[in-house]
Amino acid sequence: MEGQRVRTSGRHVAGLVVLLAVLFPAGAQEPSADVPSIQVSAARIKRTERLTLDLSVPLDAPGEPVEVIPPPVPEILSLLVGPLVQPVKDPEGKPMLRYRYTFQGVRSGRRIWGPFQVRRGGKVYHTDPFLIEVSYRGDIDKVAYDVEWEAPERILARQSVPITLYIRHLDRIVLPDRVQIPELRGAFVEEVPVLAPVEEESMGAHTLYHVPVKTFMITPYESGTIRLPPATVILGGMEESGGALTVRVDPLPQSSSLHGVGRFEFYATRTVSTVQVGELFGIRLLVKGVGNFPFLSFPQPDPGDLAVLVREEEDEEYRASTEGYSGWRQRTYWFRAVEEGRLTVRIPPFRYVPPGQNGVRSAGGTSLAVEVREENVTPALTFLSLDEVRSLQGRWIAEDLRVLFLIIPMVLALFSLLVPSKRFGGYALVVCTASWAGLLLWILLVPPDFPLPEQELQEGLAFLEREDYGKAYEAFQEALDEEELAPGIHYDAAMAAYALGEDGRVVYHLRRACVQAPMVLILRKALSHMEEEIGLQYQAALPVAFPPGIPWLGLITGCTLSGLFFAAYIRWRSPVLLITLLLSLSATIVAGGYVFYRAVVFREPQAVVVSETPLQAVPEEEGRRLQICPAGTAVRTDYLYQDYVRVHTGMGTSGWVRRDTLQWYIGR
Missing domain, CATH: 2.60.40 (Immunoglobulin-like)
Known part of the structure; x- marks a missing residue:
């Protein structure tokens, strides 16, 4: 042109x-x-x-x-x-x-x-x-000087072209003090580094210079005309305006599948050639050349019925040039294989219009084969029957309110000090101690009987058998909402299942004994099919787990036992009782400190994840994005906000990360 x-x-x-x-x-x-x-x-x-x-x-x-x-x-x-x-x-x-x-x-x-x-x-x-x-x-x-736009006379709709504002007829090379340009309508406008060189006109001993001061990359939305408004340039105390220019925009060829305007090369590759059922594989599309890179679209790969699209990732690197944007742009489509067989991904051609030429060109257009093999991994979780649920409920000591009964014998023992007779006071103290020991054995040996919503759980199990995970989720959620199954017990079993037993069933970690057992029923296949839909919804609704189990029981036991030893020492003034009292108080302080540390200072994570790529996160202390850990690092999460989760790494770094950059592993 x-x-x-x-x-x-x-x-x-x-x-x-x-x-x-x-x-x-x-x-x-x-x-x-x-x-x-x-x-x-x-x-x-x-x-x-x-x-x-x-x-x-x-x-x-x-x-x-x-x-x-x-x-x-x-x-x-x-x-x-x-x-x-x-x-x-x-x-x-x-x-x-x-x-x-x-x-x-x-x-x-x-x-x-x-x-x-x-x-x-x-x-x-x-x-x-x-x-x-x-x-x-x-x-x-x-x-004075002259202000002038330089642009092509005719361009195509959606074509990216540079336009340059010049200061012409200068006797030396100078830059303006200020440039004022009204808003340009009818096109996407981006200011880019000045692309044009300084031009010279020489005659004898004199030389005039034409200095470019601004370059914009414009991309018209549709055909018609674009009017470049007059610009005002202030230089050396002088102010000059002018340069209004009209550019004709021609329509594109009628094509519903047009992807770009420019001169391009198109490549399609696969990340792997063989996967197992349930694993991810990627189809990577790469476009190189010169054209309207910010406005490119990609053809949609079609994997057929053997895979489903999980997410899309995009990467790009281009810069402004005298013919448009020059560089490359890449999009990766990640699919999950769902059935065994030979999978063929059909990729339509990349269709584009070269400037200055008639017609639509096509590049690429191919098929890529991926072999999908049968899954050979052991399921992380299996079904539990209702009887197993009941047995699991009493396996560990949680926030069982029965531990508060230990306070009654301690209070009675302290009141026995008011009895003036050492004989009757001693008998009362022995009875209180025996009562305390009996209550402790009852708490340890007899599991609590928490009511279970039998009907809802049975419905949920039936839906799971039919692999209707949506209705199963609703049934189990209704079971949890029906009544308080256990006071203070954490509702999420999946986030506590860190290890697997030899028989493939869940082995609860001792420190995470606050698991609500009925939730295990939903986790056999639901998490593998609905990772983010179920796991993250639960994560968003979960409260912070209060530390249950042995530390909590130890704290209450230590307090009440110290009260009994104190009453006995005041009654008989024995050095042995004093030493025993000091040891009991020390154990109580240790248990209380551990409970405080777990409840306030260190909150256990609600999930264990492994990053597929180096995590770029926004740390809580700073506003800029940093890499908080390399790829393959196990990190822990605790809070969810919209599409972001807060992660903590073993390197002491933390930050908010998009949840779709994490690969979730439950039961490892």
């Missing part, structure tokens, strides 16, 4: 100075008497004055035919009179013809003008170009 230029007309013109001089190469001699010459009436004049230009043409003989072809008059001048032709003689008396022109300036500026062409005696002569300057607002020391 050929470029077009529109030169501006200044709005603030107050004075005029015209410098007209004949320029010769350095070291040249005076021109021959046979060569036409130019003379001016004055080197500098103001706007109210007139400038006279005399072109003298020597003749070999009077009446010799002469033809003068003047150059176009620059837009900064206006021709008033001329040419007036008059025969004259030179100082030596030889005949000459004088062509007189009278001009007046119309606006400030600086131009290269010439040459005049003279045809005489079968020969053609040219005068040297000369410099014309018109002053700015009557200031003899200032000459």
